Amino acid sequence: MNEQVPLTLADWRAAYLAGARPAELLAARLAHVQAHSPREAWIRLATPDEVQAQAGALQARLDAAGGDLTPLLAELPLFGVPFAVKDNIDVAGVPTTAACPAFAYTPGTDAGTVARLRAAGAVWLGKTNLDQFATGLVGARSPYGQPASTFDASRVSGGSSSGSAVAVARGDVAFALGTDTAGSGRVPAGFNNIVGLKPTPGRVSSSGVVPACRSLDCVSVFALTVDDAAEVLAVMEGEDATDAYSRFVPGPAQLPATLRIGVPAQPVLDATHEAAWQQALAQARALGHTLVPLDFAPLHAVAELLYGGPWVAERHAAVQALLDSQPEAFDPTVRAVITQALRFSATDAFRGQYTLRAAQQASAAWWQQVDVLMVPTSPGHPSFVQLQADPIGANSRLGTYTNFVNLLGWSALALPAGFTSQGLPAGITFIGPANTDAALARLGQGWQQALALPLGATDRPCPADAPPPLRAPATEATLPIAVVGAHLSGMPLNGQLTERGATLREATHTAPLYRLFALPGTVPPKPGLQRVAEGGAAIAVEVWDVPLRHVGSFLALIPPPLGLGSLQLADGRVVHGFICEGHALAAATDVTHFGGWRAYVAALKARSA
Incomplete structure (x- = not known):
């Protein structure tokens, strides 16, 4: 791929900061995907009109900011960056199929x-292909075709998030969403030389996702870096209040500089992958870490619960109505798995729950022996x-080191680590x-920089x-904390938040x-917001996440007649x-009709120009 074509988030930002327009850059990218991307990776590409509508909205925001993207990036950090969505995740107005045409619906x-x-x-x-109902780790159980690894057309792409991984590895999009229940956000990353980030269950919303195992599902991220x-x-x-399984808890920023890394004492590996695994172990040692061989038998026993235990009933619960009425609509292998x-x-x-709870309690002791696995x-x-x-059987083997992770509530980051003798x-x-999650990302950044491998299947x-x-x-x-005036992005007091x-x-x-x-006489000019019984309007605001340890000092800066309320x-x-x-509002000017403080300030500037 040409060196000037944007691949990473930084590439896309650089292109826009240099003056590229979203409509032109995104139209070119869509045309490239239409002409060159393997069709079986996609279930539905966005139409040119759909892409242009999104690009036009961004251009309008940029024009309203005076054409300067830099301050706008605080609010729109992914400005104009193209991404793909696994087709068991909803995009408004676009059919969600979960790779089963008979199941398709159009979300609002x-x-x-x-x-x-x-x-x-x-x-x-676009919406990408997948193992039907996210049931599989191979990426081949779909009526929309079988994506192949971007490195060998005779080999599977990995699944269930097959199309998403292929699209990222090719550089078609900067990132893509997958889902991960048994490893679907990690195995395809491994087969395509890209990064697969699987969050801690609950850290990311699963609302608008067709469930596989609803209590375990995670939305995952594929990216080149x-x-x-x-x-x-x-x-x-x-x-996310609309997701009953949402449970967001921030974690540590980083792990110790020198880690105790737990590794399988007796790794389960094909002969073709043994040398590459030894190279990865050597790389970990070269980075200064200590390897601790562990007996993974307890984790393999947990992994067996996912398909050999009652959790398969969660998959049945998600599709029971269709399975009862149209069993022929299912891929035969998917049907065989779910009907178990x-x-x-x-x-x-309940017996399965008891077994899992005991395993969760026992596995907590692992983190006293090692920092990561x-x-x-x-x-x-x-x-x-x-x-x-x-x-x-071939599919089950791929879950050897993935199936237990969500059952135990852990986080994971799949990374490129080199190549086998077969390439x-x-x-x-x-x-x-x-x-x-954040600490694993910091560890992964160092790993990727040290290996300096090519990005995906690009050069x-x-x-x-x-x-x-x-x-x-x-x-x-x-x-x-919702801000409405001088603390908005690019406004005079925004620094009180960012600092x-x-x-x-x-x-x-x-x-x-x-x-x-x-409000009259305020420096810098500030607005006042008042809730009213009637005649109210929707007012533009920004919601900022303020670290709890700094909330007190922020409150101390708020002068009367302003304050924080609900x-x-x-x-x-x-x-x-x-x-x-x-x-304080008796002598103030009502500017409600502007819809927000930013629009009011812009109108004042235009009037005085």
Whole structure:
């Protein structure tokens, strides 16, 4: 691929900062994908009109900011960056098929993750292929075709997030969303020489995702670099009141400089992958870490619960109605896997829960012996011929080092680690306890820089001097605070937030219950927001995540008649936000009709120009 074609987030930002227009750059990228990307990687590409609508909205935001993208990046860190969405994740107005045409439906809203990405300026370019109902680790159980590894057309791409991994490895998109229940966000990364970030269960919303195992599902991220995957996670992560399994807990920023890394004492590996695994072990030692051989038998026993235990009933619960009415709509192997649920009773389900809870308690002791685990992402890389000869066995083997992770509530990061003598990628995965997502990303950044492998299946070298990400996964507790005036991005007092490490969560509006006033005599000029019983409007606000340890010092800077109170947002959520004492509004100017302070200030500047 041409050196000038944007691949990473930094590449795309650089292109826009240099003056490229979203409409032109994104149209060119879509045309390239239409002409050159393997069709079986995609279930539906965005139309030129859909891409142009997204590009046009971004251009309007840029024009309103006077054409200067730099301050706008605080609000839109993914400005104009194309991404792909696995087709079991909702994009508003676009059919979700889960690789089963008979199941297809058209959602009215974006999935929680997609909504946050689009609010940050990202542009969806298409819906990608997958193992039907995300049931598989091979990527070949789909009526829309069988994507192949980008390194060998005779071998599987990995799944279930097959198309997403292929699209990223080729450089078609900067990043893509997958889902991960048994390893679907990691195995395809290993087979395509890319990064696969699987968050701690609950860190990222699963609303708008067709469930596989609803209690275990994670939305995952594929990217060419760890920096990019971590930045996308930072945009997506956080509590979601619409997801009953949402449980966001920030974790440590980094691990010790010298790690105790647990590795399988007796690794399960194909002969073709043994040399690559030994090279990965040598690399870990070269980075100064200590390897601790461990008996993985307890983890393999946990892994057996996912398909050999009652958790398969969760897959049945998600598709029971269609399975009962149209069993022929299912891929035969997928149907065979899901109908195993009928062997289990409610009693079996509780027995499985008891077994898992005991394993979770026992496995906690692992983190007293080691800081992280390092495993082969997969034992080997099957061909389509091998898969056809043993569809279930070949698939099951791929879950050797992945199936137990979500059951135990852990986080994981799949990374490129070199190549076999056959020229196939041989990835490794770092696994950490719950909520170590940010720390694993820091570890992965160092690993990727040290190996300096090419990015995906492109000929682009891993960047050695990439600019720092604009956002990083949260590492401490924060309080969301809605700002309405001088603290908005690019406004005079925004530095009071950024110097405290606050990060912009979203730009949104209040519920239509407020009026906005320009307060007289304030320096810098400030607005006052008042809730009213009638005649209210929706007012533009930004919600910033302020570290709890800095909330007190931030409050101390707020002068009367302003203060923090409860503010209702457009979607019904209530957050802390700026409000104004009523007595101060008597001499203030009502500017509600501008819809927000930024628009009012822009109108004043235009009037005085």
